[in-house]
Amino acid sequence: MSTSVTPMLPAGFTPQGFLPSPGHSLKPPGRTIGRTRRRHAAIAVVSAFMALLFVTLIAFHGYVAWIVAHPYVAPLTSNPKIAKGLDYTDAVFPSKSGRTTVHGWYIAADAAALLPAKTIAAAAGGDDQAAAAPVASDRTVVFSHGYGANREETWVPMYDLAALLHRLHYNVLMFDYGYASEADRSPATGGVEEAQQLLAAVQYARSQGAEQVVVWGFSMGAGTALQAALQTDASDDIDALILDSLFLPSPESLFNNVRQYLDLPRFPSLPLVQLMLPFWTGTSFNQIPAQQVMQTSYTIPTFIMHGTDDVKAPIATAEHIASSQLNPLSREWVVQGGKHELLFQTRPKEYIQRAALFLSQVDADWKSNQPTLTASAT
Template sequence: MSTTSLTPALPAAGGFAPGLLPPLLPAPSPAPQAPERSIAGSRRKHAALAVLSALAAMVLFSALAFHGYVAWVIAHPYVPALYSNPQTAQGLAYSDVSFPSKSGRTTVHGWYIPAAAGAGADAPSVRTVVFSHGYGANREETWVPMYELAALLNRLHYNVFMFDYGYASSGVRSPATGGMEESQQLLAAVSYARSQGADEVVVWGFSMGAGTALQAALQTDATDRIDAMLLDSLFLPSSDSLFNNVRQYMNLPKYPSLPIIEWMLPFFTGVNFNQLPVDRVMETTYDMPLFIMHGSADAIASVDTAKHVAAGQFNSLSREWIVEGGQHEMLFRTRPKEYIQRAALFLSQVDTARKSAATAAA
């Protein structure tokens, strides 16, 4: 008789006996639930941070966009179209001319006005004055005014060349570069004057056009030699002068506005302010005579700059004229008779010196 064991058989290793459940693990404890108020507060905090971040980004973008616009306007100043010409304005015969700048990167457009023939002066003139207009103006620069000076020089038997810098060009306009490319345009204008038979070329510069003339004079050679310069309201493009001029139109803090504008300008001009030879201009003793004219009340270009440059000149014909109470580029209008007398005397002395040198060399 078989005996049935009441003790169940042990499961095989690694398995469970048929019909038996595996040992149950203790159930995990439920995670503690955060109070509803804490969750809502956390969400509000994250939303507030997101809004603040968005506002900060918008403010930063707006500030950069605004300063970028200022930099663009500096590089592309508004200049009105030409409204007249030498024939219409003063009855002066002229020729429209154009040629590449010395660098070849831009084109110069201008008017060449031959000297008037007078008693004892029937031969073509060998003396030419090249006008170098200021920033924000074109060759007409009415507040100087150019046409009246051109007529005066024409009667004194000077040829006159009036032209536009690239940012004021009557053709394709190019950005203002603080004198970097403008000096190449001026040197091309001087070279053109010499190609027309000029033995004596004088540059008459106004404001930044005067500063550009000094930059150009650092780079002359035999084909674009400058014999003398008249510099009215001398302006040199530096960080301080840039900010001072911006402040004439809008009340911006110097920091961080100035560093931002300086950083952005190369994107529009291709020129960094550190590339401009302002320090070299300030410390150079030029071979040719300079007549520096400046107003003591000039709010755009510091009279100290004019005095510093004048103090470094040792040519016997160089001189300075500080007009008490004179304002930027308003010296002609303030003292018209004295302005003309002083300018004519300087030109006469330069011409006499040239003739004496030619006689001595013969």
């Protein structure tokens, strides 16, 4: 018995010499390979473009985050002696955390302001003993400057306020936060490390003989003052707060301020900048106690002043914090038409009067609560 086997042939071919059957079209292999290669090349180009776009997006927002952490700050242009004829000494001390170093100027109070008239006359006549017995001040104001500025902050204007306090027999400490330091630069942390620098400045003022310390903050320096006052021992260190154009760092305030320079969409810009910030600062927004500040009623007297035309720091934040304060000396001043950190320039006379009145009331209240002072006075 024989068995025939029919060979299996490719479709479209006949047994005769494997010739294509009539009507069958066979594409040349080279053309198919060429189309496949072009398709793969197109996919590769698109993938490379998307990858480049993604890297560019990440790099751009990383740069924005770097700028936020390292703002440009103009160098110091003067000093208290040149600007207002005030003698000063250089102050250098570590932050309370020990991670950064703080540089500033310490201006001792005007001792002659409280000398009796006959003592001043004797000193003017050449009495060395009278001239060598100045009256030291136990009251100090520590200035807390704003973001993107240094201890001078000329538009406030800081030198004028220092001269005013000098005449009122206050010592004054002006210092740079790390992001503004020329000698020991460190990134801005939204108040986390800055609060440690401020507390160290307060401690320095105490080491110079201050029994009463008032922190006068501007913009983010005001928000930093509130963060510092949250510390458990801050009530023992800080006796009162003056807060001008209060700015409290938060994701929303960050985005609103960045939008003033770059018209970025909220998404994905805000999440990306927030994601990148810790790489440059070592801190995240979760570490900034903004909500705690908003909900705290501070035991120390707090004077909050804010302008209605402030586009950098929402007045609603200042009003909310002011409404939460229960200390009888705490108060709020809303300046109609006032712009961010330009309240002094808007109402200079009223600004000085209100600040001086607040300081005098704080001083009177502080003295009334000092048993040793009361006993010595009687």
